[in-house]
């Protein structure tokens with residue numbers, strides 16, 4: 001066994017979350033020896049693939065206010081929105097003499113396409129209500145007069161609104177800025193992979209690397225994104241819920257015909273986390289995203305049928321001119337998704353182990369707020385009287401925001417939305433109910449396979465429906481272990 005370095009804090013994972021926690025912690029306590037482990041290529045990183053929309057109100061749906069966990073998630077997003085401008089300045093200062101320009105875009109146009117009204121109308125209504133309640137400026141936009149879009153006939157937007165304070169950053173630039181800040185603050189980088197946690201007397205005391213070396217640590221933070229599942233599986237059964245991968249494809253294209261979007265253009269959040277967005281990257285380059293298909297075991301690359309849906313959806317619903325654009329680059333990233341779709345933040349039920357993952361669709365945006373939360377815990381600052389993110393404690397039972405029947409209904413809604421977006425039109429003599437009923441039945445069968453009645457989000461039920469017998473058994477074992485917990 002080779003000992004390479006002893007650290008106060010080892011952060012496993014070098015994506016937006018791991019690096020943000022490292023930088024914020026180093027800024028708070030310069031005396032701490034902080035190590036970040038992760039290979040430079042960042043395999044599977046969601047952060048590298050992200051559109052990095054800094055959206056809070058644009059993410060709101062009719063369900064945001066319904067459950068304390070959803071409200072806490074919204075509070076986290078609002079806190080992050082408040083922190084972002086100062087965060088970029090602090091990163092630049094910490095990087096000292098290394099100037100890393102970060103491209104950012106202000107303004108987000110949310111457009112509801114004619115095919116997404118089934119679920120999207122509720123989201124548009126909820127965005128307006130939340131913006132009004134919190135005094136967030138927005139403007140209603142005439143959906144028939146949006147100059148920057150040219151949807152295909154029959155697919156034009158039917159509703160639109162503009163949020164002037166929400167926009168995007170270039171994720172690749174921010175990662176470079178985080179790298180520079182970490183190095184300016186003396187954070188040690190280890191380009192390796194953690195294969196296991198080292199424990200002694202039930203506490204985590206370090207990590208073991210693929211090179212065979214061990215890093216002893218006062219505290220270990222898991223910020224390993226979708227790959228966190230592999231390390232979670234090494235903990236005693238029932239300690240932390242399983243993690244899935246929300247696979248996402250996006251592409252960067254160069255405009256040939258028409259103008260690149262001048263600000264973020266996106267659809268509202270739809271059931272199952274579906275949606276399209278375009279982010280300007282400068283000089284006629286656009287980021288077009290993103291698919292979201294959740295698996296227990298992500299395939300090495302995206303399915304062609306899923307990529308096809310992204311491209312045809314974008315060309316039909318946003319701008320047919322994009323069909324002439326030149327593809328510059330593809331992104332394929334794995335979003336870290338928990339069984340209950342809420343993040344894992346803070347202290348694990350294992351001494352000296354912390355989590356900063358499970359951020360799913362908006363972890364890039366939340367990173368500065370999560371970093372503050374974790375840095376507070378790692379530097380032993382005064383414990384807040386009320387911890388607004390206690391609901392995201394890694395050792396919780398899966399949060400259920402609905403009943404099992406509601407979950408089956410949402411699964412059916414998701415299936416129908418996807419079918420309609422992909423052009424399904426039934427003859428007038430049929431209603432969609434027989435299809436919805438079959439989908440509800442399929443969802444209930446998935447829950448039954450798990451052995452414990454649990455209300456899962458539709459995209460998680462989709463992952464269950466595609467999982468192999470081993471995974472099903474593993475999740476069923478986890479659920480039965482935690483079932484009796486309060």
Ligand SMILES: Cc1cc2nc3c(=O)[nH]c(=O)nc-3n(C[C@H](O)[C@H](O)[C@H](O)COP(=O)(O)OP(=O)(O)OC[C@H]3O[C@@H](n4cnc5c(N)ncnc54)[C@H](O)[C@@H]3O)c2cc1C
Nearest residue numbers: 013015016017046047052053194225248333362363364365
């Ligand atoms: C296509 C797409 C679009 C998105 N768009 C947005 C958006 O617009 N706005 C937004 O806020 N969010 C967006 N997201 C979500 C966001 O990217 C994630 O929530 C967030 O970036 C997660 O960051 P992370 O650091 O936890 O994970 P990652 O970026 O995945 O980083 C984890 C890192 O840990 C490394 N690692 C894994 N296992 C180990 C190990 N055992 N040892 C060492 N290192 C390890 C990985 O290689 C990786 O570099 C998007 C995601 C995708 C895929």
